[in-house]
Amino acid sequence: MDSADLANLSDKLMLTTVVLYIVAMVSYAADLGFGRRRAEAAVEKKVLVGAGGPATEEPAEAPAEPVRRTDWARLAVTLTALGWLAHLAVLVTRGLAVSRWPWGNMYEFLTAIAFAAMTAFLVVLVRFNARFLGAFVTLAAVIALGVANIWLYDSAGPVSPALNSYWIAIHVTAAITATGAFTVAGCATILYLVRERRDAARAVDAPGGFWSRVPSTEDLDRLALRVTMFGFPVWTAAIIMGAIWADDAWGSYWSWDPKEVWSFVTWIVYAAYLHARATAGWKGRKAAVLSLIAFAALLFNFFGVNYMFSGMHSYA
Amino acid sequence: MTDTETEAGLERPAARRAADEPPRPRGIGPLGWLRWAWRQLTTMRTALILLFLVALGAVPGSALPQRPQAPERVTKYLDDHHTLGPLFDRLSLFDVFSAPWFAAIYILLFVSLAGCVVPRAVHHYKGMRARPPAAPRNLARLPQTATYTTDESPEDVLTKARAVLRGRRFRTDTGGAAVAAEKGYLGETGNLVFHLALLGLLFALGVGNLFGYKGNILLTEGKTFANGLNNYDQFSPGRRFDTSELAPFSLTLDDFRAKYELKGDKRGQATDFTGRLRYRTSPSAPEKPYDLKLNHPLKVGGAKVYLLGHGYSPVFTVRDAKGQVAFQDSVPFLPLEPRNLTSEGVIKVPDAQPEQLAFYAILWPTAMASSDQKQIVSGFPAPLRPVITITAFKGDLGLDSGTPQSVYKLEGLGKTLNPIKGGVKLLEPGESFKLPDGAGTVTFDGLKEWTTLSVNRDPGRLPALIAAILAVAGLVASFTVRRRRVWVRASAGDDGRTVVEVGGLTLGNPTPEFDAVVTALRGEPEPAETQTKE
Numbered sequence: 001m002d003s004a005d006l007a008n009l010s011d012k013l014m015l016t017t018v019v020l021y022i023v024a025m026v027s028y029a030a031d032l033g034f035g036r037r038r039a040e041a042a043v044e045k046k047v048l049v050g051a052g053g054p055a056t057e058e059p060a061e062a063p064a065e066p067v068r069r070t071d072w073a074r075l076a077v078t079l080t081a082l083g084w085l086a087h088l089a090v091l092v093t094r095g096l097a098v099s100r101w102p103w104g105n106m107y108e109f110l111t112a113i114a115f116a117a118m119t120a121f122l123v124v125l126v127r128f129n130a131r132f133l134g135a136f137v138t139l140a141a142v143i144a145l146g147v148a149n150i151w152l153y154d155s156a157g158p159v160s161p162a163l164n165s166y167w168i169a170i171h172v173t174a175a176i177t178a179t180g181a182f183t184v185a186g187c188a189t190i191l192y193l194v195r196e197r198r199d200a201a202r203a204v205d206a207p208g209g210f211w212s213r214v215p216s217t218e219d220l221d222r223l224a225l226r227v228t229m230f231g232f233p234v235w236t237a238a239i240i241m242g243a244i245w246a247d248d249a250w251g252s253y254w255s256w257d258p259k260e261v262w263s264f265v266t267w268i269v270y271a272a273y274l275h276a277r278a279t280a281g282w283k284g285r286k287a288a289v290l291s292l293i294a295f296a297a298l299l300f301n302f303f304g305v306n307y308m309f310s311g312m313h314s315y316a
Numbered sequence: 317m318t319d320t321e322t323e324a325g326l327e328r329p330a331a332r333r334a335a336d337e338p339p340r341p342r343g344i345g346p347l348g349w350l351r352w353a354w355r356q357l358t359t360m361r362t363a364l365i366l367l368f369l370v371a372l373g374a375v376p377g378s379a380l381p382q383r384p385q386a387p388e389r390v391t392k393y394l395d396d397h398h399t400l401g402p403l404f405d406r407l408s409l410f411d412v413f414s415a416p417w418f419a420a421i422y423i424l425l426f427v428s429l430a431g432c433v434v435p436r437a438v439h440h441y442k443g444m445r446a447r448p449p450a451a452p453r454n455l456a457r458l459p460q461t462a463t464y465t466t467d468e469s470p471e472d473v474l475t476k477a478r479a480v481l482r483g484r485r486f487r488t489d490t491g492g493a494a495v496a497a498e499k500g501y502l503g504e505t506g507n508l509v510f511h512l513a514l515l516g517l518l519f520a521l522g523v524g525n526l527f528g529y530k531g532n533i534l535l536t537e538g539k540t541f542a543n544g545l546n547n548y549d550q551f552s553p554g555r556r557f558d559t560s561e562l563a564p565f566s567l568t569l570d571d572f573r574a575k576y577e578l579k580g581d582k583r584g585q586a587t588d589f590t591g592r593l594r595y596r597t598s599p600s601a602p603e604k605p606y607d608l609k610l611n612h613p614l615k616v617g618g619a620k621v622y623l624l625g626h627g628y629s630p631v632f633t634v635r636d637a638k639g640q641v642a643f644q645d646s647v648p649f650l651p652l653e654p655r656n657l658t659s660e661g662v663i664k665v666p667d668a669q670p671e672q673l674a675f676y677a678i679l680w681p682t683a684m685a686s687s688d689q690k691q692i693v694s695g696f697p698a699p700l701r702p703v704i705t706i707t708a709f710k711g712d713l714g715l716d717s718g719t720p721q722s723v724y725k726l727e728g729l730g731k732t733l734n735p736i737k738g739g740v741k742l743l744e745p746g747e748s749f750k751l752p753d754g755a756g757t758v759t760f761d762g763l764k765e766w767t768t769l770s771v772n773r774d775p776g777r778l779p780a781l782i783a784a785i786l787a788v789a790g791l792v793a794s795f796t797v798r799r800r801r802v803w804v805r806a807s808a809g810d811d812g813r814t815v816v817e818v819g820g821l822t823l824g825n826p827t828p829e830f831d832a833v834v835t836a837l838r839g840e841p842e843p844a845e846t847q848t849k850e
Contacts, residue, residue: 251530251613261377265374268367268368
């Protein structure tokens, strides 16, 4: 297969990925809305205890039910796994087609971020059984892939010489990984804020309804924190490795390029969130809002900075 | 806030936690006010507000053009915005990161950080050397507990407990009928290292700004640059910079090569730039070759040399009315558009007799007709079919007036310098143009390329790198290592057997390590009856 065929295959696999994710998203939504009742308590416990060490208990197996009912959860997870594999194949074929790391332009970068977000989701799914996040993360991934394909699509080709460095494998990969993690944390934080308002209004969760499948505010908060605590050091490393690269490429390790400014802003606000989370009077709602501000800065760094300001990171 | 509610690595000492609203001072004198202000500054709330202000303050630095990066865009902004511009300028919004108010925020933040971290470091150092805290009276109230009975004597149980815990690298201490053990200091150490490394990073940035220098040069193929203040086109030294820091190196650009994508819809996109250099670290040192590329700066004499941009320098020979060679050199042209490098430049010939000559020229590296067939455009950035259009002027260049002139612009057009009638001509390499009225001839000899090089020296570079690595390492340690305490108490029971109580307290979430400790203590394969409280 020559590079044109591979590029073509990559584009076709992209379509497969998006379709699989959309169906998975609908299945997650169906699972949240009227899925089989599982032992929800066990799910919640796992979020609480399983973190940090090996899982201490498996979710209780669902009681045997009539076979004709659709198991939305299993369907959703299977589709997600298939979609993830197709997504991986999109990146691999694209990389082979262009003989470089497949994150050299905005299309490839956003595709990779969506992949990182799905990977982060699969990790929390396996580790903390956080299936309730599925509908939201797949939605984010579908939106990201949609934007990438509709507005940012770029045909396979070489990158500008400035990007020809092994640092692209390190710096950009770290940025992508952290962004993926922050996306999952952002989804959990939004759910936290909604749930918190609901709890404050003393709404009662209908048994088997949507909210009975979403963990308590405490667990959502904790999940968001855990994922952020993974993303934050990776983001820090991404910034530092970017600085090392900049020192080789631009002659200065820090020059307040708009992308650098916004990475810094994102970093500072996430740092504020982590500190607020451990401070009496700030934890909870205020900390969650800080986390969302940080996520907004992260998104702005991706879209706003590249399309509104001109700087040295303008590779689009 | 109790320990169990805190996440790993995010714990604060009492000073940061409690001082949410310290009592306002009343009649306590200036010293009291100072102490009050200090306590306010070092609270977490102040730190959070300062963090947020730093983030907020950085935003205009990305939205508005900044002087250190793009002075020409600042000038343009000031020209376009007559009311807002000067106001923004007075607020230092065109140089946010050197602005006094921005410095005030981050200095306050770092003072607040130091005020918190330094006492914590002392506290932590003492804690690491002190004996592990003695066992609480009621071990059953701890988050992790286990109780069992055994036939071993209490002394044997405690001896074994010490051995087991030491084997797991706990620090242990025996007091009364209990063993106290503690480990996981790396978490707090990492946290402190992270914060102190940030202070170090700020320091390194300052050192670089004070003692370093940065300069740009434009070098055409065949020319040599010697590192000296006068040879830079642009030079910005740090405040404490000393010319003796300019290492006496020199470099010659032999050849510059750009590679471009030749086909497909990315045709014309650059794929590689290489500048072939020869350099000497000092005038007497041997000459060494170097291929300068993007991402591969040349390190020489404590400085680094970077490839920045490139363009064309057409070579011209100008003969004056008397037939004398009045000018023969390459002239750097500046690109008018980045895609296909249509470039413009001027040739000044002050030595032409009887009148000085000047030329304005446009270069198309790959000349072709535009789609409407009406004008010439460049169709490719490489010089596949270079064509120059040249416009001749004669008169006075104004070079003797004493005011410095740009080498890229003609001064006094239409006043002292007038176009020669019929003095416009298209030239290909090797072609000559005989100026009307016998004013002279100009020959387009060929095309060379130039490259812009950035030379800088930043003594803060290495310290900054070390601080950054320490920061990440500290962060990871503080997020992954948790302080753990275990107490084992053994006492004689009513039935003559020994009752062993084990209690565990982990900062953050309980770890499975406690269960492993209990299992090892019992020396039995069956699981201990441990309890973890939520």
